[in-house]
Amino acid sequence: MRxxxxxxxxxxxxxxxxxxxxxxxxxxxxxxxxxxICFSIAPGTCFGLLGPNGAGKTTTIEIIEGILAxxxxxxxxxxxxxxxxFREEVGIQFQHTxxxxxxxxxxxxxxxxxxxxxxxxxxxxxxTCHLTDIQNHMNDRISGGQRQRLLLALALINDPELLFxxxxxxxxxPQARRNLWDIVQKIKARGNTIVLTTHYxxxxxxxxxxxxxxDRGKIIAEGSPRELIQRYCNGVTLILPRENNHRRFKDLPxxxxxxxxxxxxxxDDVNAALNHLMALRMDLTDLTVQSPNLENVFLNLTxxxxxx
Amino acid sequence: xxxxRLWAIFTARNHEFFRDRSAFGWNFLFPxxxxxxxxxxxxxxxxxxxxxGVFPVETEQIVTGNTGIPEPFRQTRYIEFIGFPNLDTALExxxxxxIDFLIRAQSPTHQYWVxxxxxxxxxxxxxxxxSLAPPTGKETGERLEIHGTEIRYLDWLxxxxxxxxxxxxxxxxxxxxxxxxxxxxxLKRLHATPLTALEYLSAQMLSRIFILAFTLxxxxxxxxxLFSFTVQGSxxxxxxxxxxxxxxxxxxxxxxxSRGTSEEFTSGVVNFICWPMMFLSEVWFSLEGAPExxxxxxxxxxxxxxxxxxxKVMNDGASLAxxxxxxxxxxxxxxxxxxxxxWLFSWND
Numbered sequence: 001m002r003x004x005x006x007x008x009x010x011x012x013x014x015x016x017x018x019x020x021x022x023x024x025x026x027x028x029x030x031x032x033x034x035x036x037i038c039f040s041i042a043p044g045t046c047f048g049l050l051g052p053n054g055a056g057k058t059t060t061i062e063i064i065e066g067i068l069a070x071x072x073x074x075x076x077x078x079x080x081x082x083x084x085x086f087r088e089e090v091g092i093q094f095q096h097t098x099x100x101x102x103x104x105x106x107x108x109x110x111x112x113x114x115x116x117x118x119x120x121x122x123x124x125x126x127x128t129c130h131l132t133d134i135q136n137h138m139n140d141r142i143s144g145g146q147r148q149r150l151l152l153a154l155a156l157i158n159d160p161e162l163l164f165x166x167x168x169x170x171x172x173x174p175q176a177r178r179n180l181w182d183i184v185q186k187i188k189a190r191g192n193t194i195v196l197t198t199h200y201x202x203x204x205x206x207x208x209x210x211x212x213x214x215d216r217g218k219i220i221a222e223g224s225p226r227e228l229i230q231r232y233c234n235g236v237t238l239i240l241p242r243e244n245n246h247r248r249f250k251d252l253p254x255x256x257x258x259x260x261x262x263x264x265x266x267x268d269d270v271n272a273a274l275n276h277l278m279a280l281r282m283d284l285t286d287l288t289v290q291s292p293n294l295e296n297v298f299l300n301l302t303x304x305x306x307x308x
Numbered sequence: 309x310x311x312x313r314l315w316a317i318f319t320a321r322n323h324e325f326f327r328d329r330s331a332f333g334w335n336f337l338f339p340x341x342x343x344x345x346x347x348x349x350x351x352x353x354x355x356x357x358x359x360x361g362v363f364p365v366e367t368e369q370i371v372t373g374n375t376g377i378p379e380p381f382r383q384t385r386y387i388e389f390i391g392f393p394n395l396d397t398a399l400e401x402x403x404x405x406x407i408d409f410l411i412r413a414q415s416p417t418h419q420y421w422v423x424x425x426x427x428x429x430x431x432x433x434x435x436x437x438x439s440l441a442p443p444t445g446k447e448t449g450e451r452l453e454i455h456g457t458e459i460r461y462l463d464w465l466x467x468x469x470x471x472x473x474x475x476x477x478x479x480x481x482x483x484x485x486x487x488x489x490x491x492x493x494x495l496k497r498l499h500a501t502p503l504t505a506l507e508y509l510s511a512q513m514l515s516r517i518f519i520l521a522f523t524l525x526x527x528x529x530x531x532x533x534l535f536s537f538t539v540q541g542s543x544x545x546x547x548x549x550x551x552x553x554x555x556x557x558x559x560x561x562x563x564x565x566s567r568g569t570s571e572e573f574t575s576g577v578v579n580f581i582c583w584p585m586m587f588l589s590e591v592w593f594s595l596e597g598a599p600e601x602x603x604x605x606x607x608x609x610x611x612x613x614x615x616x617x618x619x620k621v622m623n624d625g626a627s628l629a630x631x632x633x634x635x636x637x638x639x640x641x642x643x644x645x646x647x648x649x650x651w652l653f654s655w656n657d
Contacts (some may be wrong), residue, residue: 010640033649065500067656084502100320104329107320114316154497194518 017079018043019064021301024073026059034070035217038199041210043161046184046194048208049203050294052304055216057197061166062159064195065092072211077162088117091160093151095167099139105150106135109157125167126207127184129153145176153184163187169203181206195257201294210292215302225294232300233292235268240277242288249278309510313503317511318518325481325519330438335523336530339473343531346469347462357386358432361398365391367440375413381439383508387432408432431604462535467590467618470527474520474550475557475585475611477576482516482561484571490657491569501657509650513558520554540625549621549631552638553614567651587607590616618621 017040017125019166026034034056041047049057088190113119126132169177256265267273370391373384392398401407408428410421422429489495589611617634620626
């Protein structure tokens with residue numbers, strides 16, 4: 001699939017959406033970073049822009065945030081073009097942000113707290129983002145996970161109705177990533193709308209209600225993770241170690257892929273596939289059955305992996 | 309303009325400055341060391357302007373009475389006599405302008421050497437020859453003296469050093485810092501808040517002026533304790549001069565930082581402006597006698613007017629009316645730099 005999802009030309013703004021993006025375009029010299037994309041987000045939704053590095057996710061989100069100017073397109077917040085109130089009501093966590101040097105975690109939050117007309121309570125934020133214990137640590141003395149939680153706290157400083165998270169867990173270890181996801185889940189549970197970019201399919205699948213898959217500046221698929229998987233993936237993948245079995249695969253009447261030290265078999269009929277494997281007397285001790293995920297969706301749509 | 313937001317950025321920047329101990333210390337130490345250094349070098353009232361070598365003498369410190377040098381020449385002020393063991397060593401020093409004039413001790417013909425290319429050597433030669441000539445008995449001039457409080461070189465230099473320190477602090481502390489913030493994304497993060505460019509730039513400038521005022525006060529008190537500076541005019545006028553000067557220099561810093569993300573480029577631009585400004589604003593030496601175009605060119609620098617006004621107040625006791633020209637230029641320059649800087653300012657690149 002290369003063309004992407006076509007935008008509706010309906011002139012009426014969807015008033016039920018908190019955010020509506022229409023025909024957004026942005027070009028950097030010879031690269032069309034964002035190529036005529038459209039989507040709308042209902043209040044209380046966690047909307048994910050999923051795609052590989054360079055797909056145009058960050059450019060899209062930064063245009064919506066007002067950091068970059070679009071070449072073409074319209075952005076409506078609560079049914080209106082964005083105005084001065086937009087910055088008061090949205091929270092933003094950038095992918096790369098340095099913090100003001102030589103301030104403590106609490107002082108950093110206090111500084112941003114003073115920039116908003118109706119800020120959230122600082123102590124509540126410290127608790128929500130698990131920063132209470134390190135509130136008096138200097139910014140340059142905290143870990144990567146703590147830093148991401150601090151950046152999240154800054155994005156939540158105005159108790160935003162709409163929260164933008166650009167690759168929030170990039171560079172975090174699995175435990176720190178899980179901690180961050182827990183916090184985002186709590187924010188979701190409060191009813192805040194979240195727009196999240198990620199190239200981790202687990203993150204999109206875990207957090208997002210709606211996902212737009214982006215590639216080369218276009219949205220190539222959109223829907224809930226379950227819908228996308230049902231629409232673009234069939235069956236399951238059986239994964240078998242190559243060791244002890246590799247000589248017998250050539251006789252297998254199924255399509256398979258060789259991948260490093262294992263073999264992957266895509267099938268719509270698990271029972272039939274297992275019968276074939278048993279008929280060839282294969283060792284099924286380390287057999288894994290993997291349900292399709294958003295990685296498979298992207299692979300099936302583009303022929304490439306998300307992290308290629 | 310929201311003053312709560314301005315105050316937030318003002319205090320955050322001040323925290324950053326006062327907690328960065330190395331930069332904080334250097335801001336005080338640098339001007340203090342320069343003043344102390346010049347105090348030691350030029351503090352002695354009998355500062356020697358001319359160096360005369362004498363040979364053959366075994367030690368550098370010599371008793372000139374035993375050298376056969378004419379007494380009028382020996383008694384001339386501002387001449388320092390340095391001993392050398394032989395002619396070769398002394399000639400080497402003369403060739404490299406380490407000394408201005410060379411005399412052979414106990415020479416019945418008063419042999420001396422001088423470099424054709426040395427202006428100081430030319431003056432010393434005239435003095436030496438005059439000391440050898442018999443008195444004519446004619447009056448050669450009527451001597452009149454000026455009276456009043458002496459202006460030491462340090463008193464003249466001090467306002468210039470303070471101005472120079474302000475220039476470096478303003479251009480690097482504002483210009484360089486803003487570019488660094490733009491490069492590492494701090495500006496982008498602030499742009500995502502309701503903070504406006506005017507609030508941000510005003511906070512940066514006010515913070516730097518506060519820091520400059522604090523630094524100036526500490527350095528002034530420290531240096532005054534050591535060297536007892538005399539201020540002929542009003543301290544209030546002097547504070548006003550440094551405030552408007554700081555305003556003008558910080559605005560120039562903001563103008564330099566209005567665009568760009570390259571610290572290397574900004575560093576080059578700041579140096580490109582700092583060095584000519586330092587040499588042509590009479591920080592170290594007067595431009596009296598310099599070509600007309602150099603003196604006119606020097607007027608484009610705010611530092612020239614800052615130092616000129618500060619010296620008028622400190623050394624000559626100038627009134628507000630007498631420095632109004634300089635103050636007006638500094639305020640107008642600040643307005644132009646700030647307007648241009650705000651107009652060109654970009655949060656992202």
